[in-house]
Amino acid sequence: MTLFGDGAGRLRRLCAAAVALTLVGATGARAAEPHSPALTLGLDYKLDSVGVLGGGATRGTDLLDGLTLSADLDLDRAVGWAGGSAHLDLLNTSGDAPSLRAGALQGVDALEVSAQRLRLYQAWLEQSLAGGLVNLRLGFSDVSGEFAVADASGLLLNPSFGMAPDFAASGAAAYPSTSLGLRVRVEPSPTTYLQAALVNARTGVPGDDGGADLSFDDGTVLAAEAGATARGKVAVGYWRLTRRQDDLATLDAAGQPVRRTAQGAYALVEQPLTEGPVRALTGFLRAGISEGRTGPFRGSVQAGLLAAPLFAGRPDSSLTVGVTYAALGRAYRDASILAGGPALDRGETVLELAYSDELNDKVRLQPGLQFIHRPGGDPQVKDAVVASLRVDIGF
Template sequence: MKAFLQGSFCAVLLAPAAFAADPFTPHLTYNTALISNLSGGTKAGTVGVGSAHLQLLADGGALFGADGLTAFADGLFTHGGAPDALIGDAQGVSNIAAPPGAKLYEAWVQYAHGRFSVLAGRYDLNSEFYRLSSAQLFLNSSFGIGPEYAQSGVAGPSIYPDTSLALRLTYKPADNMVLRAAVIDDRPPEQSGPDGPLLIGEFAWLQRPSASMPPGESHNRVGRNAGLPAYDNKLALGGWYDTKGSPDQSTPGVNRHAAGAYFILDHLLWSGDSSKLAGFLQTGVADGRAGRFGFYLGAGLNAVGLIPGRPNDEIGLAFARAESGAHFRTLQQSLPGLASRDAELSFETTYLAQINDWFALQPDLQWVQNPGTAKGHALVFQLEAELSF
């Protein structure tokens, strides 16, 4: 089976050449990183991780004359070790680390017309919900989606590396407003066991440069791959509810219907001719009985083009604080010999060097205080490389 999956993925890597013209748009990205725990944590050491996405977007208008219809597929291959085993942290210092294997990551069909969009299929909810552009620079997993939500439920929500089937609706009441809602299976198709629907909704306000659209175009396009220019400012408020829930963290045999809410903000603080500075804030709360984390707060700065002659390089500084839920804290404090703390706090500083159009290098340093909400620290360095075609 392993040889089959590896061989199949190698064969899939050759697909872009066969679909390199309309109506198909292929895209291949590969990220790999060496991650070293320099001090503290569970033990010193270095592991390598990697993640490859082979994506194919099909245009229904060019294929069938069905304007507004698109189909998308994303094959995922992951390999490497487990950096969290060295560090002992809970938030995850790497956003590409995952159990080795190959799988279908996303496969959906979307129809967009006017201010409406509907999408159905296998779907990563973090591609649209709980998402900030400025935070995407950072490598700690919490800057993708807060741990109070990412680590909820039995199997977690439909995010990397395990996605589920979903139905997502989007409506734009105005050019700068977006309403999203989705019903998502709370367990991936490959996992056995009872499942149920996970509900999520979000309201977002976005401000995009008015001069960035071609004459005659408007910002009312909506949905995945809408082709809109990058926003300057974003504010969003969302909420979620897992109807199946998860076991109580401190009471065996008791199930809780997990729920939570989040607030995110991305703001352009300063811009020059070829440089800019943005700041972001993300915070979320969850039922402290059902999930490991009951409160999360993260914030950071992202600077682009500050180095002369390097207009696409990015520099960032951020922190992420994940606070244990009340019932998990009770459970952890009952363990003999464990000096527990209320929260895990991570500081990250990073630099993304865009070498050319298809290759980037990113050295990254993280200080983790109280890894896994146990007393201690860890100092982690990683060097990540990305190839994109």
């Protein structure tokens, strides 16, 4: 058995070890803060109106929404389980597909989903060990919330500013459906960290067709990242699938797709550029690369600036500008020609501008614009202009 082979058995053994360590951690004594509640409930509702004003495949406006009900339980305060916590998210999604109108391969709005339904989004147990130096998470968890994250891009709607398109093509557990996995995070110092995750490559949770997948028939996704946070953030990461994937264009002597290892790496930098009570600037840059044969993307780059607060009288106002470029792999472009499609360009570029501000402590409004150059890499599709308005209500 190789290091990356037998993914299901390896994950089961790691999960068993995690449970054992969690039980050991639970025996430790720690005084709980007397006035903090053991259970915290939350609700977040996002409603997006997204319109293609010009270019793309067709013009028109789509509505999308997502309702998340969350619960956090401090197991120490609840049952005396030292260092333990639990988290639960229920998610309901609905709406149309603005990415199809725009013809955008990277997408337009991260709220867009292929299946509109109520599902269990996340459900995990977390255990802190060694005085907080080690943290274990076991369950259904969104990998995109912990790996390759640049916080300054968090308000942008385009999906590529969340999980990079080359990483997302791996199938790693992310919105709206996650999968069973284990994440380990170690913080050797207050400003450095190492983390790794091993998750089922086939996503599936209660509420999805077929429910939660526990077979691991598609193998597992391994992700690892090391970073420093002394001033801003600098991080490098790596991911790969344990099961080989079909090449999109190359066949073997028997006429079957050549099987290849899907893998990639990334690096990111997020740094404060200026400071002050108004228009403090934070910059971010992330670049990723993959083998480029088993998915559409050879790599991608995201960069941008966040100015917050934008106005002295509006402490919650912000302006974010970002650009993302996704390079299409040679195999994907060859597959388009083999299928009788167009000869695609080398990539797709999206420029996004978003202003965000709170009306009160529960309602946030965010108008935005996106300009998509060469949607889908198709030279026959005109550049698209997309306008959006997000209403975010949280309790």
